[in-house]
Amino acid sequence: MPMAKYSSETIHKYAAPVPRYTSYPTAPHFNETVGQTRYRSWLENIKPRSEVSLYIHIPFCDRLCWFCGCHTKHILKYAPILKYLEVLYREIDLIGAIIGKNATINQLHLGGGSPSLLRPEDLEKLKIRLEKSFKFSDRAEISVELDPSDLDDNILDGLARFGMTRASIGVQDFSPDVQKAINRPQSFEDTRYVVKRLREIGINSLNIDALYGLPLQTRAGLEKTLDQVLALQPDRIAMFGYAHVPWMKKHQQMIPAKTIPGLDERFAQARLAEYFLKQNNYLQIGIDHFARAGDGLAIANEQRTMKRNFQGYTTDNSQYLIGLGASSIGQVPEGFIQNTHATASYMRQVEGGELPISRGFALSPGDKMHGAVIEQLMCYFEINAQWLDENFGAQAASIHELARELLTSNKDGYFVETKSGYKITEEGKPFARYFAAHFDAYLNLGAARHSIAV
Ligand SMILES: C[S@@+](CC[C@H](N)C(=O)[O-])C[C@H]1O[C@@H](n2cnc3c(N)ncnc32)[C@H](O)[C@@H]1O
Numbered sequence: 001m002p003m004a005k006y007s008s009e010t011i012h013k014y015a016a017p018v019p020r021y022t023s024y025p026t027a028p029h030f031n032e033t034v035g036q037t038r039y040r041s042w043l044e045n046i047k048p049r050s051e052v053s054l055y056i057h058i059p060f061c062d063r064l065c066w067f068c069g070c071h072t073k074h075i076l077k078y079a080p081i082l083k084y085l086e087v088l089y090r091e092i093d094l095i096g097a098i099i100g101k102n103a104t105i106n107q108l109h110l111g112g113g114s115p116s117l118l119r120p121e122d123l124e125k126l127k128i129r130l131e132k133s134f135k136f137s138d139r140a141e142i143s144v145e146l147d148p149s150d151l152d153d154n155i156l157d158g159l160a161r162f163g164m165t166r167a168s169i170g171v172q173d174f175s176p177d178v179q180k181a182i183n184r185p186q187s188f189e190d191t192r193y194v195v196k197r198l199r200e201i202g203i204n205s206l207n208i209d210a211l212y213g214l215p216l217q218t219r220a221g222l223e224k225t226l227d228q229v230l231a232l233q234p235d236r237i238a239m240f241g242y243a244h245v246p247w248m249k250k251h252q253q254m255i256p257a258k259t260i261p262g263l264d265e266r267f268a269q270a271r272l273a274e275y276f277l278k279q280n281n282y283l284q285i286g287i288d289h290f291a292r293a294g295d296g297l298a299i300a301n302e303q304r305t306m307k308r309n310f311q312g313y314t315t316d317n318s319q320y321l322i323g324l325g326a327s328s329i330g331q332v333p334e335g336f337i338q339n340t341h342a343t344a345s346y347m348r349q350v351e352g353g354e355l356p357i358s359r360g361f362a363l364s365p366g367d368k369m370h371g372a373v374i375e376q377l378m379c380y381f382e383i384n385a386q387w388l389d390e391n392f393g394a395q396a397a398s399i400h401e402l403a404r405e406l407l408t409s410n411k412d413g414y415f416v417e418t419k420s421g422y423k424i425t426e427e428g429k430p431f432a433r434y435f436a437a438h439f440d441a442y443l444n445l446g447a448a449r450h451s452i453a454v
């Protein structure tokens, strides 16, 4: 399959900054109308024997990569982590006391920052505290985001005892000049060793994060990185575009704008990565993931059970996601809840016996419909008319109207009508965020600035 060609004009037209839609409405629209009382009542509504997922945020790293857009803090000592964990245990107790052991935890994700900084004895304590408050399914998936440079055999063994079943490791790019420009030295050999050990401790689902559009990155360098990534035989690859948001992440100012590939080059890098990974038998999943056939995400994509949430594409389709730790976001049928962002304030709230939330969003039936439509486009690039009408009845008319508007206005033919509804064509897929944004009723409300959409 040859690579599709796009004019510079087309690329620029569709690059308008819009959200990545890991939620709808997106986090900048969360507000203070969701407080303690409402969140508590939402948690109390969790039906007995429901499946629940947990996300735990560890907002610390022992280095600061200049490209990083995550909520994290550079620390030189371990003491802040110990203090944070003590507070996290209290938050676990608080939530556990509300939802009780009626619900079953089927997924646990440790993200950050770098949860790979946790020492084995602390992982052990965390496990004990979690099991004291929650009932885990025997088949619970436990996934952890790992920075390979944190890992040694001792930590890896600790992660195995913690019960980790899936690992996600950050690579970004292996070219030395790119690594220098993003302050992230990471050799291929060290990464290969970590992958080998992960396989030895029984991890059979391994994801690698790679990026395009990084400072000094070239197509040749990216191809070499992807060759090395393939040599590691990951089950999944997340291929993200570098989001340069220096107005939000001050350390990104360490990256001179002139070193960042222009829009046309960035787009060409994305297409090269897509072409290269597909040629090497990875299936494209949604806008930025690739997986080998047989991988859980590839199967969920095929069976249409894949979802999109704050962690990106996921096999997790439980209705309840509870976020723990500073800045974490939770999701229940009634709406979204975000924990306080600043770590010190988060800690103060928990120490005062409060649920440490700062904002949220209560979903209306209309929000749920728009959210479901956007999720379908971001996951499957289509809107099935029968699904829409059956699930949303008379309300669905407004979505049909928006779709018709798009059919008329999009002269490029990237959004088309089909026998079963509407879809983004194969050539239109790189612009999925642009088309999803057309169904976002909040897009022009509020002044949130987003990263470019391609
Ligand atoms: C929490 S980090 C991964 C774990 C670990 N801290 C590491 O760096 O290896 C999550 C991922 O987010 C992605 N990421 C971080 N900042 C980004 C940015 N500005 N634009 C796009 N992706 C970004 C990176 O690919 C990174 O691997």
Ligand code: SF4
Pocket: 060, 061, 063, 064, 065, 068, 069, 070, 072, 112, 113, 114, 147, 170
């Ligand atoms: S990319 Fe990972 S290791 Fe680097 S600062 Fe961000 S969270 Fe920390």
